[in-house]
Amino acid sequence: MAIVLGPNRYGKAETRLVRVHRDGDTHGLVDLNVSVALAGDLTATHQTGDNSGVLPTDTMKNTVYAFAKQHGVGEPEEFALLLARHFVRTQGHLDSARVTVESFAWDRLGPHSFQRRGDHTRTTAVTVTREAVQVVSGVTGLVLMNTTASEFHGFVKDRYTTLPETRDRILATAVDAKWRHLSDEADWGKSFQGALDAMTSAFVNTYSLSLQQTLLSMGTMALTARPEIAEIRLALPNKHHYLVDLSPFGLENENEVFIAGDRPYGLIEGTVTRDDVPPAASEWYL
Incomplete structure (x- = not known):
């Protein structure tokens, strides 16, 4: 060997x-x-240390x-x-x-x-x-939150499931997105801001039944708004917010007071692409 x-x-x-x-x-x-x-x-240089x-x-x-x-x-x-x-x-x-x-x-x-x-x-x-030349633009740490218009129910349950279904929850994430351009020429500033605006608008205006649904909506709107983008990859951590139990104090908590969770967190990842784009020159999403 x-x-x-x-x-x-x-x-x-x-x-x-x-x-x-x-x-x-x-x-x-x-x-x-x-x-x-x-x-x-x-x-x-690896085999003999020859640095020529x-x-x-x-x-x-x-x-x-x-x-x-x-x-x-x-x-x-x-x-x-x-x-x-x-x-x-x-x-x-x-x-x-x-x-x-x-x-x-x-x-x-x-x-x-x-x-x-x-x-x-x-x-x-x-x-x-x-x-070849490959250009990938992106954004990291874009924190977004909807305080309502998000549900999560109908999911798989087994003997270890304790999460209750919800018809009204906070949906928060810190977007990490990368998008591959079709060429090495573009109005880079306009393209970046346009993609950012499209993703943000999709997050705001999507009534979400899952973070996966929101991911697809964000990617779809970015590709629709920016024809110079071939495909986009999004990684959306689910920044959990948990209702505080106020019953020991004789108070009701009607989706108003939350604990912002740190970790662990759900991580939703996906790529949204055009079906007719040329292949990438390398693993562009890394």
């Missing part, structure tokens, strides 16, 4: 980048967390900062595409570059004053190979 090296990659993770764009007295601010991973013929084909990860970090100065930083998809294409073009022995970006939003308070927005994080993952 032979033991061989399997798929591998290496890179620089979580390079923190803050870029100030100065336009007179009015400044622009971009706040990113950039990770780079390269893959290709790296057998020698290894671009130092410190060089990757420096490239991020140099490109931020030379090219500026616009939409995270644009910056990730620029970096990934550079690494594939300049490192002939490598097959692919994957650049992922977390984008932290700041709200403007004045010409050069900002307040960090903490309700969600925009994400980007760009993979460039010698044959």
Whole structure:
């Protein structure tokens, strides 16, 4: 039996980048967390420690900062595409570059004053190979809640089931969504906001009999609103809220006072796709 090296990659993770764009007295601010991973013929460094084909990860970090100065930083998809294409073009022995970006939003308070927005994080993952380019946008930590218009009943029951059926419950989640684009060209800012608005609207306007139903509604509305998106994957943790028993105090609790549960929690995951889209260049949802 032979033991061989399997798929591998290496890179620089979580390079923190803050870029100030100065336009007179009015400044622009971009706040990113950039990770780079390269893959290709790296057998020698694994087997013998021959580093002749290894671009130092410190060089990757420096490239991020140099490109931020030379090219500026616009939409995270644009910056990730620029970096990934550079690494594939300049490192002939490598097959692919994957650049992922977390984008932290700041709200403007004045010409050069900002307040960090903490309700969600925009994400980007760009993979460039010698044959294809794949752009995946997304959002994580988007916390949503409906205080009614949600039920859960008719589920399977066995000897270990204690959960009561409900016709009126809180439905809360922290959305983690990723969506694959049909091409490497789009109005990235408009596309991101449009997908975000569509998913949020679907959550608000879906009378939910299950979180799975809400997931499909959110994915469907995002694909309907944004024709440039091929498919979308959603992971929706069910942020449970439990009624507090107020009977010891002689009080009734008519769906008004809850304990916000932390863990464990239900986790609903699913992919919503168009039936005629070309296949992904890689496992885009990872």
